[in-house]
Amino acid sequence: MLNAPRIPELAQRDRFVRRAVAEGRVLTLADEENASVPSQKVAGRTVQLFWSSPIEAGRWAEALAGNRELQDISLEAFAADILPGIATAKGFVGTDWVSDPIEAEIDPRDLLIRIKTEAVPLYAGLARERREVYLVGNAEGPMLTPGTQKPRTADRLHVFASRPDAEAHMKKISGKRIVADPISNFVGSTLAFAETGKHPVMIEPIRGAGFVEVKAADLIARLSAEGSEPAAKSA
Numbered sequence: 001m002l003n004a005p006r007i008p009e010l011a012q013r014d015r016f017v018r019r020a021v022a023e024g025r026v027l028t029l030a031d032e033e034n035a036s037v038p039s040q041k042v043a044g045r046t047v048q049l050f051w052s053s054p055i056e057a058g059r060w061a062e063a064l065a066g067n068r069e070l071q072d073i074s075l076e077a078f079a080a081d082i083l084p085g086i087a088t089a090k091g092f093v094g095t096d097w098v099s100d101p102i103e104a105e106i107d108p109r110d111l112l113i114r115i116k117t118e119a120v121p122l123y124a125g126l127a128r129e130r131r132e133v134y135l136v137g138n139a140e141g142p143m144l145t146p147g148t149q150k151p152r153t154a155d156r157l158h159v160f161a162s163r164p165d166a167e168a169h170m171k172k173i174s175g176k177r178i179v180a181d182p183i184s185n186f187v188g189s190t191l192a193f194a195e196t197g198k199h200p201v202m203i204e205p206i207r208g209a210g211f212v213e214v215k216a217a218d219l220i221a222r223l224s225a226e227g228s229e230p231a232a233k234s235a
Helices: 007-023 054-065 075-088 108-118 120-130 163-170 183-196 216-225
Strands: 025-029 036-038 046-050 070-074 092-095 132-138 177-182 201-203 212-214
Touching: 007 025, 007 075, 007 092, 007 108, 025 046, 025 054, 025 075, 046 075, 054 070, 070 075, 075 092, 075 108, 092 108, 108 120, 108 212, 120 132, 120 216, 132 163, 132 183, 163 177, 177 183, 183 216, 201 216, 212 216
Parallel strands: 046 092
Antiparallel strands: 025 070, 036 046, 132 177, 201 212
16 A cells, blocks of 8 residues: 655645646656656556756756756646546656655645645636636526436536537537626626535636536635635636
């Protein structure tokens, strides 16, 4: 069994997550052959190396590859493509790797969840800037996606940042249409409806990386109380 991460490893991982979301990108070596190392914890597994700081990335590029050439990877590509690929290959992620005797080797699935959670405020800020979100619905209102039967879960409200994303979702369902919901109505009516009905709200903080569940009350607070604040840097 893989040992639980220690406090320094967790701090290193969390720093990486905060920087990656704030900057909208991560860094790795341009020479991909040198951008991984064998796992110290699980024999036969590989750790893919990424950094959130250009200074640290350049230093280790020179140490590992003999040059300071780096790849700049967008947060969207990292979350939607690279982390799922590493998970499929049963690899780990080295976050802000520094070649310590006890080094952070993070499960890519766990890292993806943490990155998407960290990006929720960014999502809310961009929604305020756009002044609307998109729902799939009909003349009676937004559509709820059925929950699971076993175990029984509540029906969910899926929210989309763009019309194309909503249209892609709508292709799976007949007799529906796209609803552009102004933020004022979304907060005052749609989210209020979801909160009253105890329907989880599903949002995709990073496009293509999958949905996360947020409480309607939490999203109402972010879109209301922070309405006058500038949005975080876009990914």
